[in-house]
Amino acid sequence: MKTFTKQEILELYGQVTLGEISFSQMVEIMNKSASEADKPCVEDMPVRKFKKGDKAVLKSGYKKSDGLLYLTDFDRFIGNPLTIRGYTDTECVHFSDCPYIFEEEWLEPYEGLKKGDLAILWDDSKKYAIIRFYDRPDESEKCLRHKDNIEFSWANAIKFESKEQYERLINGEI
Numbered sequence: 255m256k257t258f259t260k261q262e263i264l265e266l267y268g269q270v271t272l273g274e275i276s277f278s279q280m281v282e283i284m285n286k287s288a289s290e291a292d293k294p295c296v297e298d299m300p301v302r303k304f305k306k307g308d309k310a311v312l313k314s315g316y317k318k319s320d321g322l323l324y325l326t327d328f329d330r331f332i333g334n335p336l337t338i339r340g341y342t343d344t345e346c347v348h349f350s351d352c353p354y355i356f357e358e359e360w361l362e363p364y365e366g367l368k369k370g371d372l373a374i375l376w377d378d379s380k381k382y383a384i385i386r387f388y389d390r391p392d393e394s395e396k397c398l399r400h401k402d403n404i405e406f407s408w409a410n411a412i413k414f415e416s417k418e419q420y421e422r423l424i425n426g427e428i
Contacts (some may be wrong), residue, residue, distance in 0.1 A: 266283060266284065267280070271390075303356070303361070303363075304347060304358070305338065307338060308337075308363070309335055309336065309338070309363070310335070310363055311336065311364045312334075313360055328354065331352060334362075334412070335366070337349055337350045337351050340348075342355055346358070358368045367391075367400070369389055369390060370387055371388045371413055371414075372387060372388070373388040373402070373411045373412065373413055373414055374411065374413075374414050374419075374420055375388075375400060375406075375410065375411045375424075376408060376410050377409045380423050380426060381424055381426075382424075383420070386402040386403055386404070387402060387403035388400065388402060389401045389403050392407050398410075
């Protein structure tokens with residue numbers, strides 16, 4: 255709601271007393287100005303990082319000490335691509351393949367694995383994850399969806415970022 259300054263009101267009232275406008279016209283001018291102030295303008299609209307159908311991953315840097323609600327179950331989504339379904343009324347992001355909603359700042363765009371990327375690959379147990387060059391997705395398999403550079407198939411693959419990321423993964427922290 256627009257708030258009028260004392261000067262704006264005095265100027266409008268001055269026009270009424272001089273007979274330039276009627277009192278009802280003054281009220282109409284004030285109502286129009288107030289209603290235009292309520293309409294969102296371009297600067298008020300949030301600039302969203304993602305759109306429907308985009309892929310995003312949960313950042314690995316957020317933990318309980320950040321003061322944000324963090325569930326241990328979130329760890330299983332770190333590094334895994336999630337498909338954006340849209341935004342909630344509170345500007346959180348929700349997904350078609352994840353039961354949780356996250357604030358936008360918890361997410362980063364997913365850059366899919368490409369041939370030649372260093373990747374962490376594993377099947378059932380992260381304890382036995384290895385680091386190899388990624389070759390391609392394996393569409394012929396339902397369970398083993400990734401191929402490495404020596405043609406082995408794997409169930410899971412994420413982009414290798416650091417030695418610490420790899421150690422956290424094999425220790426079950428991710």
